[in-house]
Amino acid sequence: LTCHCYSTSITGYLEWVLKVRVNTQAVLKRAQQIQGGKVAKKQWQAAWLLKAVTCIDLTTLAGDDTPSNVHRLCMKATQPIRHDLLKSMDMHDKGITTAAVCVYPSRVADAVKSLKAANSSLPVASVATGFPAGQTPLKTRLEEVQMAVEDGATEIDIVINRTLALTGQWRALYDEIRQFREACGDAHMKTILAVGELGTFTNVYKASLVSMMAGSDFIKTSTGKESVNATYPVAIVMVRAIRDYCLRTGYKVGFKPAGGIRTAQESLVWLTLMKEELGDEWLSPHLFRLGASSLLADIERQIYHYVTGRYPAYHELPMA
Numbered sequence: 001l002t003c004h005c006y007s008t009s010i011t012g013y014l015e016w017v018l019k020v021r022v023n024t025q026a027v028l029k030r031a032q033q034i035q036g037g038k039v040a041k042k043q044w045q046a047a048w049l050l051k052a053v054t055c056i057d058l059t060t061l062a063g064d065d066t067p068s069n070v071h072r073l074c075m076k077a078t079q080p081i082r083h084d085l086l087k088s089m090d091m092h093d094k095g096i097t098t099a100a101v102c103v104y105p106s107r108v109a110d111a112v113k114s115l116k117a118a119n120s121s122l123p124v125a126s127v128a129t130g131f132p133a134g135q136t137p138l139k140t141r142l143e144e145v146q147m148a149v150e151d152g153a154t155e156i157d158i159v160i161n162r163t164l165a166l167t168g169q170w171r172a173l174y175d176e177i178r179q180f181r182e183a184c185g186d187a188h189m190k191t192i193l194a195v196g197e198l199g200t201f202t203n204v205y206k207a208s209l210v211s212m213m214a215g216s217d218f219i220k221t222s223t224g225k226e227s228v229n230a231t232y233p234v235a236i237v238m239v240r241a242i243r244d245y246c247l248r249t250g251y252k253v254g255f256k257p258a259g260g261i262r263t264a265q266e267s268l269v270w271l272t273l274m275k276e277e278l279g280d281e282w283l284s285p286h287l288f289r290l291g292a293s294s295l296l297a298d299i300e301r302q303i304y305h306y307v308t309g310r311y312p313a314y315h316e317l318p319m320a
């Protein structure tokens with residue numbers, strides 16, 4: 001058995017992965033440096049915030065989602081920043097959109113319909129595989145992926161089986177993710193580790209490598225539904241795994257922090273982390289996404305302030 005992008009025996013590589021131990025103190029120290037360090041200088045911040053916008057998977061994952069709030073989300077994704085603000089920044093003709101919209105499988109058809117009606121080619125991403133817990137039968141999880149793809153999702157955010165990770169069944173986890181990979185077909189697969197439930201940084205590192213070996217296009221921190229979601233220390237572990245995997249295989253895997261990312265300032269820290277840890281290539285939507293339901297509102301607010309010198313009243317950014 002070989003993994004799709006790494007032409008050596010998966011067993012040998014897996015054995016190496018299982019021996020890895022993460023140095024917790026070193027990870028925490030690096031995360032502190034990133035969090036407390038410098039982000040883009042003031043005069044560049046608005047441009048960086050626009051860059052962050054283009055990397056957002058604009059998300060709604062709520063029990064009360066309806067065709068109309070999904071439609072609203074899609075319209076916001078196609079025009080995330082008010083036209084006059086972009087014009088003031090000379091960015092109105094740059095076609096700025098978010099990277100994708102992200103919804104539950106049952107809402108994919110609604111999102112595809114809304115985007116088609118708006119003449120937009122923005123990708124629709126869907127969470128699947130028993131999101132967020134992943135505790136449904138494998139057959140059901142696979143069918144869910146297929147259904148979302150059939151309805152028009154071109155990106156699938158799967159959740160890993162935490163039971164397999166926590167009981168050290170890494171080979172079984174690999175096999176399961178391979179099946180999701182096949183079910184995705186041509187759709188991009190982002191693999192959610194649910195890091196808040198993995199217990200240790202070593203488990204996060206192992207789960208990252210197993211997910212990449214099984215063919216993930218992205219690894220993603222969290223569902224947004226765990227009590228601990230995207231943190232900088234965990235991100236350091238994951239991006240180092242991406243770097244290690246790239247050095248060994250030449251294959252570039254993307255990174256998606258998600259869950260609890262709400263402020264423009266945080267988005268600047270995430271961009272800085274990517275730039276410093278993986279380089280400029282990981283600053284674009286094909287290798288970096290921010291999974292967030294409410295981040296865009298704060299970014300738009302900060303851009304409004306940059307352009308006008310004051311913060312907007314609520315009604316001035318009506319769709320935020």
Ligand SMILES: O=C[C@H](O)COP(=O)(O)O
Nearest residue numbers: 223224259260291292293
């Ligand atoms: O994948 C995206 C997350 O579910 C979004 O989480 P959030 O609602 O905390 O931004």
